[in-house]
Structures are given as C-alpha cells and as structure tokens.
Amino acid sequence: MVISAGVKGHASEERLVITPTMEDVAARAGVSRALVSLVMRGSPKVSTRRREAVLHAAEELGYAPHAAARSLASRNSRILGVLVSDLHNPFFAEIIDGIDATAHAEGFELVINTGGRSPARERAAVTNLLSFRPAGVLLLGPAVPASVISDAAARLPVVLVARGSRLASVDTVQDHGKVGSALAVDRLVELGHGRIAHFDGGRAAQSAARRTGYRTAMRGHGLEPDVIPSEYTEVAGEKAAAELLARGDHLPTAVLAANDVNAIGAISTFGRAGLRVPEDISVVGYDNTSLAAFRHIGLTTVDQPRAEMGRLATEALLQRVRGERTTPVRHLLRPSLVERTTTGTAS
Amino acid sequence: MVISAGVKGHASEERLVITPTMEDVAARAGVSRALVSLVMRGSPKVSTRRREAVLHAAEELGYAPHAAARSLASRNSRILGVLVSDLHNPFFAEIIDGIDATAHAEGFELVINTGGRSPARERAAVTNLLSFRPAGVLLLGPAVPASVISDAAARLPVVLVARGSRLASVDTVQDHGKVGSALAVDRLVELGHGRIAHFDGGRAAQSAARRTGYRTAMRGHGLEPDVIPSEYTEVAGEKAAAELLARGDHLPTAVLAANDVNAIGAISTFGRAGLRVPEDISVVGYDNTSLAAFRHIGLTTVDQPRAEMGRLATEALLQRVRGERTTPVRHLLRPSLVERTTTGTAS
DNA sequence: ATACAGGATTGGAGCGCTCTAACTGGTAGA
C-alpha cells in the first residue's frame, strides 16, 4: 500500500520539458492549473495581470493545449470528420477547399479519410472517423449503403455532398443538374442552334439529372433530343464525337458534353476532322474545372460552384452541431453558364 | 469527505447508451474494462471465449474506441499532421494522395491543415496541428520561417516536401530540378535544337534549381543560355513568349517553360502569332500535371512523381516515428521526360 | 471595526482509455 503519493513534482522542477502541460505553465506563472485553463479558453473572468503572466509563461515554454485531453474533458470536439470517396478527383479537392475555409473560420479542424471508391473501405473509413468523436461528419460522394449513413446519423450530425438521402437526420448538398443542362440548351437556342446533341455521362453520378434536363429543355423549345451515350472521360468524348461525324451530313451545330473533359475530347476529334469550333460546331462542357479556363481551351461550360458547395455543407453541419436546427436541409445549387470561346451563333 | 464513492453504475444499467464506452462493453460481456482494452488492441493473451464475448458485446453496442482517450492514455498517437500551403493547387492534392495511401496502410490518420499561402496563417496552422500531438508532421511547400520548422522538429519528427532544409532533425523530399531541366535540354539538343530559351519561375520554389540545371546543360553542350524571367502562371507564359517574339528574327527553335501552365500560355501566344508548334518552335513544360496529358494539348514535359513523393515523405516520417532512424534523409527525386506532341526536330 | 457582495482564484473529481503490478486458479515438478 502506497502511503505518501501525491508529490506530483514534475511541474516544479525547472528542467526542460519536451512537451509542456498546463501544469508546467501554471507552475511557471505561479498560478493554479485551473486558471491557466481559463486563460487558454479566453475566459473574461481573469485579471489582466494573471492573464499576462500565464500567456507569457506559455509563450516561453512553447505551450499549446492538448486537443485530445481537451476534448476528452469537455466532452465535445472541435473536429469535423470528412470522408472523400476519391481524393484524386479535383472535383472533391475543390469542395474540400470550401469546407476547409469555412471550418477553420469557425475554429474547427478537419480529419480527412478516403474511401478509395470501395464501399468496404469507405465503411471502415467511417468507423475510423467516428473513433475521433468528431462534432460531425461530411461525406463527399460516398458509396456506402444507406444503413451506414443512418447509423452514423443516429450518433452525430451528418451532411451528404453529391449524394441524396431521404433521412430526416441528414442534410444534403447537390448541384441542380437539370437546371444546368437547361441553361446550356437555352443559350444555344438563343444563339440560333436547332440541332443540339448531348453526350451523356452514362451511369455515373449526376448524369441522369443532366440528361433529363437536356431532354426537357429541348422539348420545351420544340426540338428533338439527340442523346449519344458517353462517359466522363476525354476518350469517351472523342469517341462520341467520332460517332457523330460518322453520320455524314446533317450534323448537329452544337454539342452539350457530359463534362469538361468529355468536351475537350470532342473538340480534338472535331479539330482533326477539319471542323472549326465554334464556327462549324459549338461545344459546351460541364463543371467549369480549372481546365476550362485556360485561354488555349476557353471552354464554354456550366459552372458547378464547388467551393460554395463545401461552404454550404459545412454551415449546415455546424448548425446541427450547435443545435440550431434539427429539420433537414436540401441544398440544390443553382448552376450558371460561363461563356468562353467554344460557342457561337449557329452556322 | 466522500465515504462511499465507487458505484459507477452507468455500466450496469441496460439503457440505450448513445456512445458506448469500454465500461459498457465490459459490463455487457461480463468482464473487466482492462480485458476489453486488451481485446480492442488485439492482444494475444486473451482466451478465445472471452475475446468472442467481448467482440460480440462491442458489435451489439456499436462500440468503437475513443481515439482521443486512447492517445491520451497511451501517450502516443496514430495521427499524422499535414500542412498544405495551398490545397487548391493540384500539385499538392496529388502529393496528399500519396501520403494518404501510405499513412492509412500503416494505420495512421491524417489531420490536414492549410496555410493559405500566408506565413502568418501557416504558423498558426502549425501550432494548431501540434495541439493534436500527432506522431509526426508533413509540411508541404511551407512558407514559414526556418525557426518555426526547427521548433517543431525539436518536438516531433518533421518531413519537408518541396522545400529544402539543413536541419539534421528533418527529412526532405524534393524533385531534382537540375536534372529535370538537363533532361529536357539534352533531348532538345538531340533533336537538333541549338537555340533553346528558358522561361524561368522567378523567385518561386524550385525555380532556381531548374534555371541552374538549364544553364549548366546548355553550357555543357557548348550552347549559350537564354533565360527570360517569368512566373509559374499561364499569363506569365504568354508574356514571356511575346517578349521573345518582339526580338524579331533569330528566334529560338525551342523553349523550356517554367512549368506546364506557363508552357500552355506560351503556346497560345505562339499560335496567335502564326507559329506552329512543334514545326516552327518546340515547347517543353515541367510537372506533367494532368493538364499536359490532354490530347488537345499533348505537352512534352518533365514528370515530377508526386504520389511517389507523398509516399517517400510518409515513409521517412514513419521511420522517425518508430525510432528506426535519426539521421536525416534527403530524397532528391529523379524526374523523367514525357514526350508528347509539342516537341520535334529543329526547323 | 464588521458585514457583505461579487469578482478572481483554486481544489478536486472525472472524461475514456492504457499500462503496470498484482491476483487468480490451474497444472506440474519436487
């Protein structure tokens, strides 16, 4: 049986501490640990004299609060978990950019995990994320079954980006693909185009919405839709363009591509075939990736406000975290058309 | 004075616990908390019967260990801190991709922080990162003063990516800019080029190495270096190309641009001036961003293996974390030339 | 001088976990 314990000691010894604790700062400033805690949390009920003494001591020791200890003791965390289905995809990178800015402005840190496009790995990633007991999580384009999402949502606030949900406990942020396509079609019609083809994105995310929007808009103008199955890649864009060219005469005068990369593929095929863009054929992309902005390319495209999506998702999450809202929010972002040099009046 | 404390109680009550703790699992499995801890850490010294009982109880309760409590108690963490000077830049996004893969394979999680190109914000970000008491930190292209780096390195393993250091306590991972430039020059000379200009990257990172490599290689071939000050942007590339054109006759037959984006700017200016690439002038980029690979662009460029850099950086960091090495490592990655369609024989 | 208010400060318990040392109940050797 230990008789005399209690001599904490290490704080009073003036040896160099590798990673100082609150106790060390308190000893150096000649105050209690609790007071240091108050100062570190910016409490107003500390006298100026003590506050300065504490800050000075902390500075000298190079002290920074231990986040894990802090969140353990306070039973809440300043961490937001982020699951990205694919970090490689710049689309998500730019959304994270928006999340990052908003979260940091509100004093939250990000713990980022990737799913690598595999539902099994994503599931593990979610469990991992939850082990940090974050204040909430943001799932970017997750491929996990809905049950994983509802389980998580039962424990903490969850926001889905680029994926829908019917759960009342989760918020969602997506772009309005139908509107985006319609925007492009409307403008092309305005420019005098009547034969407008659409290269679609196959079974990939958002593809159906864009296709439907295209069809509806065409019919609204009394025009016949002309969908050519394609994919979200450059090669698929080249292939779809080649199919179009193989028709011979009566070519469309404009193409709404599946996305930017697909549009660029189409443009190179048209170019090799001797067609000038936009004089002979107009091309519109989708996403407004940084790619589209290069003068060398100058792609007219539908802008999907990715950073904005990140911001909205984070704000929605923080509202739940703070308990300001319990009803679900469904953000459907309004896309906009960015006109550059690949569109012109119909020939 | 409290006489009878000790009745923790909450574990034995069978009510639904929102976020179960080890205590809850122990109560349900009919064992001690310590045993649950052993099971969760995969200790071999637990009987099969108990192990299964514990895992079963954990499964039923949906229990996952609390990472913060775990790292607080064990005094070490499974977190790696990552500071990105600019998440917006795809160059870093791809490096993070490599870091992410390696770290997760080794069971580490990433806490990512951005500096937003401002040394002051980066400094704050480093402090923030350290508050998580990560096992180590990776600084990607940091702009902070060297003192911040050495302070951090005094506390934990630090690896610098895309920045050099003389500190024995930090490892560095960079690409060998001199070699990359030389590679491009050598190949151009092989193609018969004699007048090769270089648009440089000004004061930005890696710029000096690339410039020096260019100069040395040129002199090695008995050729006169011709450096035109520029920057890592498309606009700067356009401007440098215009300067070149303004010289009138005796134009170079090839240009080694500062980077890919700079090269694309140069190509558009050349194109507008009626020069064909590569028939009239060859252009080589640097970085091999995804941009360069587009067939529409087909840029010949020097490849910098970004994912590989992320992997090497993470491995170096983990070696230090595990105490396997204390001597510094300086990775100088060997770049390679990727030939596409913007280079040809000298006219 | 005495009481009191209210701001400033502090002790101590406890967050969920790990880790050491100690304990348990067999089993085997003397």
Next chain:
DNA sequence: TCTACCAGTTAGAGCGCTCCAATCCTGTAT
C-alpha cells in the same frame, strides 16, 4: 503436500484537460 509457474484476468493510478463548487480577496456599505 507444498511450491513454482504461467496463462488469463483485474484493480487502480494516471494521461492533460474541463468544470463545478468552494474559497479567497478586495472594496464598499454599515
């Protein structure tokens, strides 16, 4: 029968912090 041993298990302290309640001031009113 006694001791030794060992795999399996557990109690208890403590990681660095927050938060509550209790205590200590200091100035002002009485």
